[in-house]
Amino acid sequence: MSLTLWPCVNFDSRPACEHPAKSATQRSRHFSRPVHRRPCRPQRAKNDDAEDRQLSERLRNAESEAKELRRQLDAARQTAGTATEEPGKQSDAPTQQRRSRIDGADLKREGLFSGRSANWLDESGISSAFRAKGPVEAVATITQDEAAVVKRRLLIGLGLAAGATALALIPTDSLRLSKPSKPLFLYLVPIVRSQELLMDLEDIVGNGRWDELEPAMARIQGSPTNLVQNLRDAAVSLTNGRSKDQAGTVIRQIVDDLDAIDYRQYYSSVKRRGANTGAENQQFADFSVRAVKSVRAHIKEFLALMPASDVSQAREAAQSMQ
Numbered sequence: 380m381s382l383t384l385w386p387c388v389n390f391d392s393r394p395a396c397e398h399p400a401k402s403a404t405q406r407s408r409h410f411s412r413p414v415h416r417r418p419c420r421p422q423r424a425k426n427d428d429a430e431d432r433q434l435s436e437r438l439r440n441a442e443s444e445a446k447e448l449r450r451q452l453d454a455a456r457q458t459a460g461t462a463t464e465e466p467g468k469q470s471d472a473p474t475q476q477r478r479s480r481i482d483g484a485d486l487k488r489e490g491l492f493s494g495r496s497a498n499w500l501d502e503s504g505i506s507s508a509f510r511a512k513g514p515v516e517a518v519a520t521i522t523q524d525e526a527a528v529v530k531r532r533l534l535i536g537l538g539l540a541a542g543a544t545a546l547a548l549i550p551t552d553s554l555r556l557s558k559p560s561k562p563l564f565l566y567l568v569p570i571v572r573s574q575e576l577l578m579d580l581e582d583i584v585g586n587g588r589w590d591e592l593e594p595a596m597a598r599i600q601g602s603p604t605n606l607v608q609n610l611r612d613a614a615v616s617l618t619n620g621r622s623k624d625q626a627g628t629v630i631r632q633i634v635d636d637l638d639a640i641d642y643r644q645y646y647s648s649v650k651r652r653g654a655n656t657g658a659e660n661q662q663f664a665d666f667s668v669r670a671v672k673s674v675r676a677h678i679k680e681f682l683a684l685m686p687a688s689d690v691s692q693a694r695e696a697a698q699s700m701q
Contacts, residue, residue, distance in 0.1 A: 559612045566613040567685060567693035569604045570678060572700070576604065577675050584640065584667035587660050592641060592667075600637060607634060610681060622684050629684075633677045639670035 521529070559566065580595045599606050610633065614626035642663040682690050 559616055562689075563613060563616045563686065564689040564692035564696065566609045566616070567682070567689055568696045568700075569609045570606065570613065570682065571690075571693050571697045573599055573604050573606045574675060574678060577671055577678075580640070581668055581671040581675075584664055584671065587664050596637075596640065607637075613681075613685065617684070626681060626684050629677050629681045633674055633681070636670050636673040636677065640667050640674070642666050 576595070576599050580592075580599065583591045583595055598604060607630070610626075610630045614623060614630060617623045617626060
């Protein structure tokens with residue numbers, strides 16, 4: 380039995396070697412496959428040194444990058460600080476603790492037996508409380524040009540308001556641009572003639588001839604009588620202020636009564652219902668007759684305010700036109 384000798388691996392400082400007694404023939408005969416030998420200690424140490432150098436180089440690169448980033452961050456902070464402060468100055472004062480505001484959470488509700496507390500605002504602390512500067516208490520300032528614009532607009536607004544108030548105090552008749560160009564009795568002639576037309580109108584509505592109502596009203600309110608317009612022109616000719624005011628009141632009453640003569644303006648249900656019963660027609664006729672009589676009475680009241688001589692001339696002119 381032959382003893383096979385394997386190659387030894389020396390783990391000490393000496394390099395690995397084969398047994399000296401073995402010949403090359405024996406080694407080739409007993410070794411049929413390659414043997415992987417472990418590297419010696421000096422070779423492993425060489426590899427470890429290379430890895431250490433690479434790791435050290437990476438650490439140095441990382442430290443240099445971190446140092447550069449810190450330098451850039453300090454420069455950015457310094458730039459942001461100098462933007463809010465004066466150039467060349469750096470705030471070295473310690474940060475002051477923010478004082479509690481009067482509306483802070485440290486206030487206590489006053490009770491019946493609670494003593495005087497420094498938290499409460501008294502008369503002596505009002506000025507200091509209002510002088511306190513908060514984040515939302517900045518006062519908006521305006522320039523001199525803006526103040527001048529505001530002042531000018533304020534003066535214009537006050538002037539317009541004063542003008543409108545003064546204009547409202549002026550009587551309406553005084554604002555008429557055109558004054559009556561004809562003598563007073565000429566304005567009274569159609570007013571006197573309208574009394575006869577009103578008598579005919581009273582007969583029309585009293586007998587229920589509603590189809591004749593609209594043409595008769597057109598002759599009184601429109602051409603040739605123009606009752607309301609002639610009443611206003613005649614009232615302007617009055618010189619007495621009290622008589623002029625009374626004439627204006629009478630004219631407004633006449634206008635209301637003329638609108639009341641046509642019952643269909645007050646009884647809107649008549650248009651929807653069609654034919655009316657006899658009792659309803661009588662009710663509407665009485666309503667219109669009362670309105671016509673009221674117009675005639677107010678015209679007499681109006682003529683009483685006019686000068687008697689002008690009224691007499693108007694009556695004579697109206698009789699001559701028949």
